[in-house]
Ligand SMILES: O=C(O)CCC(=O)C(=O)O
């Protein structure tokens with residue numbers, strides 16, 4: 001893969017709408033949304049959704065409350081340290097702690113999720129990603145309700161993406177929703193702050209792929225780019241207020257026999273302002289038996305094309321989705 005730093009142009013990071021390589025926009029209110037979504041995912045592994053039905057006030061409220069959270073003093077933020085939450089992985093992550101590519105990242109974060117009380121069977125069983133949230137209720141009481149409203153609306157949207165994808169792949173509408181048990185998805189929301197990079201060598205989030213099915217992102221500025229392996233270019237994500245960025249994760253790549261690639265991506269904030277992004281990681285139910293999807297024969301034929309299959313196997317090698325069997329829970333405990 002080309003190093004993205006060698007492809008950097010003056011427009012990179014500015015979300016240049018005239019760039020020939022940018023992630024396609026899919027208007028979810030139009031009848032051709034299923035086919036556009038599938039084409040975008042097959043080409044880029046990602047798309048920018050507009051008219052998705054998530055109230056724009058939910059996005060803008062949570063983006064500004066997240067910004068307010070990160071401007072709190074360090075001592076206050078550290079009282080919510082993610083380490084205190086154990087396997088639930090909910091709380092504050094200071095800058096420099098997480099790394100996607102082994103290099104120091106500028107990002108700081110607060111992980112939150114749907115509320116699960118102490119009596120929830122998965123909390124009692126110490127299931128990863130289930131457990132109490134750590135919200136700054138005293139200093140920022142609005143953050144909890146804004147995050148919970150946003151999680152609910154975006155989780156619904158994730159299910160809708162599944163339906164559109166089923167239709168676009170020529171399958172009955174409910175196929176993917178049922179295959180991944182999306183009445184009971186595993187979700188986690190990251191609230192992330194990316195200070196200005198100042199140098200192009202300092203990524204906010206280093207190059208990586210996402211593990212699960214979809215990552216669904218609202219952001220208040222540009223800075224995100226996806227790698228297209230076939231063309232060998234970075235595709236910039238245009239910043240359209242009110243839009244929602246979505247990308248395929250490794251599990252959906254594998255479940256679609258490699259037809260929808262999980263794209264390497266990174267965040268590089270070259271603007272002089274801090275960028276806030278709120279990705280929701282949308283995964284199957286914990287109890288899903290994950291198997292490759294029953295795609296129509298024509299698509300299975302395309303996926304079996306030797307060149308395409310070899311590229312897919314290269315992507316899967318060394319990831320937890322390489323061996324596609326067992327419950328979703330087991331995937332997380334394998335190398336991811
Ligand atoms: O901040 C973003 O826009 C996305 C971050 C990301 O890629 C991730 O957390 O997996």
Ligand SMILES: [Fe+2]
Nearest residue numbers: 209210215265
């Ligand atoms: Fe990611």
